[in-house]
Amino acid sequence: MKRLDKGLLKNLAPYAGLIAITLIFALTTGGRFTQARNLTNIIGQSMVTMIAACGCTFVMAHNNLDFSLGGGCALISAASFLVTRGENLPLTLLMCMVFGVLCSLVTALIHVKGRIPAFMAGMCIMFVGRGVVEGLATNMVMNLPAAATAYANNMVYLAFLVVVFALSVFVFNYTKVGKAQKLIGANPRAAELSGIAVGRYKAIAFAISGLTLGIASFLTMIRIGSVTKTIGSGLETDVLIALTLGGIPLAGGTDTRMRSALIGSLTYYVLGNGLMIWGLDANVISIVKGVIFLATVYVTMERREGSYAL
Amino acid sequence: MDVLLKVEDMRKDFGATRALAGVHLELRRGEVHGLVGENGSGKSTLSNIIAGVYRPSGGSMSLDGAAYSPQSVLAASRAGVSLLAQETGTIAGMSVYENMFLGEETAPGRGLVSVGRLKRETRRILDENGLEGIDVERDAAEYSFEQRKMLEVARAVAHSPQLLIVDETTTALSHRGRQKIYEVIRAMREDKRSVIFISHDLDEILDVCDRVTILRDGQYIATLERAELEKERLRSLMIGREFDGVYYRTDAGGGASGEAALSASGIRLDGVLAGVSLTLRRGEILGVGGLTESGMHELGKILFGALRPDSGEVLSASGARIRSTLDAVREGIAYIPKDRDTESLFISANIRDNIAAASYDRLRRGAYIPPKAERAMAEELAGRLQVKMRSVAQQLGELSGGNKQKVAICKWLARGSDVFIMDCPTRGIDVGVKAAIYRLMEEIREKGGAILMISEELTELIGMSDRILVLKDGALSGEFLRADAPGEQDIIRLML
Numbered sequence: 001m002k003r004l005d006k007g008l009l010k011n012l013a014p015y016a017g018l019i020a021i022t023l024i025f026a027l028t029t030g031g032r033f034t035q036a037r038n039l040t041n042i043i044g045q046s047m048v049t050m051i052a053a054c055g056c057t058f059v060m061a062h063n064n065l066d067f068s069l070g071g072g073c074a075l076i077s078a079a080s081f082l083v084t085r086g087e088n089l090p091l092t093l094l095m096c097m098v099f100g101v102l103c104s105l106v107t108a109l110i111h112v113k114g115r116i117p118a119f120m121a122g123m124c125i126m127f128v129g130r131g132v133v134e135g136l137a138t139n140m141v142m143n144l145p146a147a148a149t150a151y152a153n154n155m156v157y158l159a160f161l162v163v164v165f166a167l168s169v170f171v172f173n174y175t176k177v178g179k180a181q182k183l184i185g186a187n188p189r190a191a192e193l194s195g196i197a198v199g200r201y202k203a204i205a206f207a208i209s210g211l212t213l214g215i216a217s218f219l220t221m222i223r224i225g226s227v228t229k230t231i232g233s234g235l236e237t238d239v240l241i242a243l244t245l246g247g248i249p250l251a252g253g254t255d256t257r258m259r260s261a262l263i264g265s266l267t268y269y270v271l272g273n274g275l276m277i278w279g280l281d282a283n284v285i286s287i288v289k290g291v292i293f294l295a296t297v298y299v300t301m302e303r304r305e306g307s308y309a310l
Numbered sequence: 311m312d313v314l315l316k317v318e319d320m321r322k323d324f325g326a327t328r329a330l331a332g333v334h335l336e337l338r339r340g341e342v343h344g345l346v347g348e349n350g351s352g353k354s355t356l357s358n359i360i361a362g363v364y365r366p367s368g369g370s371m372s373l374d375g376a377a378y379s380p381q382s383v384l385a386a387s388r389a390g391v392s393l394l395a396q397e398t399g400t401i402a403g404m405s406v407y408e409n410m411f412l413g414e415e416t417a418p419g420r421g422l423v424s425v426g427r428l429k430r431e432t433r434r435i436l437d438e439n440g441l442e443g444i445d446v447e448r449d450a451a452e453y454s455f456e457q458r459k460m461l462e463v464a465r466a467v468a469h470s471p472q473l474l475i476v477d478e479t480t481t482a483l484s485h486r487g488r489q490k491i492y493e494v495i496r497a498m499r500e501d502k503r504s505v506i507f508i509s510h511d512l513d514e515i516l517d518v519c520d521r522v523t524i525l526r527d528g529q530y531i532a533t534l535e536r537a538e539l540e541k542e543r544l545r546s547l548m549i550g551r552e553f554d555g556v557y558y559r560t561d562a563g564g565g566a567s568g569e570a571a572l573s574a575s576g577i578r579l580d581g582v583l584a585g586v587s588l589t590l591r592r593g594e595i596l597g598v599g600g601l602t603e604s605g606m607h608e609l610g611k612i613l614f615g616a617l618r619p620d621s622g623e624v625l626s627a628s629g630a631r632i633r634s635t636l637d638a639v640r641e642g643i644a645y646i647p648k649d650r651d652t653e654s655l656f657i658s659a660n661i662r663d664n665i666a667a668a669s670y671d672r673l674r675r676g677a678y679i680p681p682k683a684e685r686a687m688a689e690e691l692a693g694r695l696q697v698k699m700r701s702v703a704q705q706l707g708e709l710s711g712g713n714k715q716k717v718a719i720c721k722w723l724a725r726g727s728d729v730f731i732m733d734c735p736t737r738g739i740d741v742g743v744k745a746a747i748y749r750l751m752e753e754i755r756e757k758g759g760a761i762l763m764i765s766e767e768l769t770e771l772i773g774m775s776d777r778i779l780v781l782k783d784g785a786l787s788g789e790f791l792r793a794d795a796p797g798e799q800d801i802i803r804l805m806l
């Protein structure tokens with residue numbers, strides 16, 4: 001029964017982790033953590049990461065990492081702003097989604113056609129995006145109309161999250177697009193020899209990641225009210241750490257679950273928020289996060305007995 | 311009697327699966343001890359425990375009279391136990407000499423690794439084993455499966471182990487490779503050292519072994535002395551009932567329609583295939599035989615679109631060109647690769663996902679794939695092929711080799727494919743499952759399907775094929791019809 005228990009443990013661990021740290025912070029912060037305003041704040045922060053993580057899960061399921069998220073967010077926001085100036089919000093959202101997909105397809109194209117590891121292609125987008133937007137932001141002010149920021153409230157975010165998550169769960173678990181990702185993650189060669197168009201399905205995963213990144217970029221943009229130099233910075237690591245805390249298998253495969261996007265993001269922001277209330281220095285928080293990240297990887301990573309055998 | 315290794319009440323569980331349930335083994339000094347049993351009987355698990363790859367769940371071992379419980383392969387090797395594993399044990403990307411001293415780089419000297427010394431040592435070991443042609447500095451991956459296996463043999467012998475475990479190594483090797491391993495085994499015996507020999511080939515077991523222990527479903531069944539060794543007896547002890555001996559097809563062949571199911575013309579692949587043309591017809595099993603390096607395995611991949619030839623074309627029944635695996639699958643062609651774990655199956659996934667992998671386009675209603683339909687399909691097929699499992703939700707990696715192969719076939723039957731390219735479909739599979747696969751092949755043939763069977767086993771080629779093509783150095787060297795009733799020697803002559 002050892003293996004079964006281990007499987008169950010792995011399934012429950014992300015929930016247990018979230019509940020444990022929530023309890024710890026609730027009991028040690030003298031009620032500051034559990035204040036309604038603080039909790040809504042955490043949820044508000046985590047929703048953008050959740051949305052981006054939903055799409056990113058498709059990419060991780062086929063055993064790739066999307067490192068373009070932060071730079072991509074900057075590029076997408078800036079490009080959409082240049083087209084609409086933020087006057088027409090639905091059109092801005094649409095542009096964000098279109099640019100998101102285009103941006104991710106570039107990553108996918110470099111990866112699939114150029115046979116370059118996807119995380120490197122993603123990093124290239126990250127640097128280019130960062131550079132372009134910093135240059136733009138120094139030379140022009142990209143402020144959205146004041147009316148736009150009025151929509152940046154938790155109910156709007158929640159509505160987007162519900163739609164994105166529901167669609168993601170459906171596509172991930174009940175369509176060929178999702179199932180193909182998991183099989184490619186489990187064994188790309190066998191997937192190809194089973195008649196699955198590996199390159200095409202990888203590209204579709206990146207397109208989905210781009211789509212959710214576009215939505216996340218739009219929501220970030222209307223919250224800040226402008227396209228800043230630092231918009232979206234660190235998003236790729238936020239999402240990666242969140243998914244890991246949510247128990248996503250690092251090598252992808254059929255054990256990948258969409259719920260990791262929700263649980264993980266929540267855990268990540270509860271952790272950051274709680275440590276801040278404890279009064280920890282930002283640098284120390286960073287170190288603690290690093291240690292917890294490592295511990296999670298240690299617990300979730302698949303290690304088989306005898307796998308080191310000569 | 312001088313006992314080298316004693317295994318008592320050995321138990322091993324993998325999760326909920328019991329691989330060994332109290333196995334005994336007594337190994338004498340200077341004997342070659344056979345270990346036989348069907349797939350999943352626990353032979354490999356037992357040898358892996360003895361060689362320090364796995365830790366047992368219970369039971370005890372003693373080596374040379376002292377308690378023995380190796381914590382790693384290295385510890386076992388220091389205690390004088392070496393394992394020649396079923397699959398390849400060399401690491402690609404490392405040079406030959408690095409592979410030779412893997413994990414014990416300091417062995418020839420003390421302290422720092424002397425690369426020059428490692429290379430000289432490796433050269434000496436290779437020369438002693440008749441492997442003069444292998445360059446110690448080249449990447450191990452540049453050599454063929456057989457050469458890498460020989461490298462492992464040399465590595466195992468270099469340690470002059472007290473006990474050498476040969477786990478199903480010989481079946482994948484050519485005649486020459488086998489002879490080399492037999493030589494090593496004879497030398498071990500003469501030196502009063504011991505060998506545990508595992509093989510599915512009972513003829514080989516009878517030739518090589520002094521005594522044989524039989525396992526079934528992780529249980530110890532019996533140990534037979536030399537005088538008691540007899541093929542039928544071994545077989546019935548292995549499967550626990552009398553085996554009727556009918557194995558291959560009994561009909562006279564014929565019945566192939568004129569309709570081509572798959573055809574290839576002028577297939578060339580640099581240095582491997584030199585212009586091969588063939589036609590597979592509906593209602594026939596076409597055997598393709600040859601040496602491993604004859605190009606027949608590559609030919610199988612090319613026919614399925616998994617390998618691009620330099621020139622030549624492959625056409626499906628409908629006349630469509632096969633240029634990718636996608637084309638092939640769309641045209642109802644199925645491929646069972648020789649290396650099922652890496653090319654055919656999703657080990658970490660469950661049985662259901664493995665069976666459904668090629669059928670999503672058939673299962674979907676619009677974009678939606680109903681989980682119930684997926685599950686029902688997997689259960690129906692796994693039931694039809696009698697896959698031994700707890701449920702279709704069980705992880706595939708927990709199944710034995712034969713049952714994995716059944717799942718690989720289920721995947722294509724689920725898809726509705728009826729033109730099969732099978733590369734060594736019964737490699738490393740026990741008699742029970744083997745017979746089941748042969749019956750299935752007959753069924754596919756009778757229903758008007760077609761099978762191209764690439765095989766290294768001559769008896770299988772002769773026993774199952776309507777027609778046999780022999781491949782030599784990348785070109786067809788002959789053809790036999792079932793009606794010709796060719797003998798093994800006839801085929802071997804064309805292979806060499």
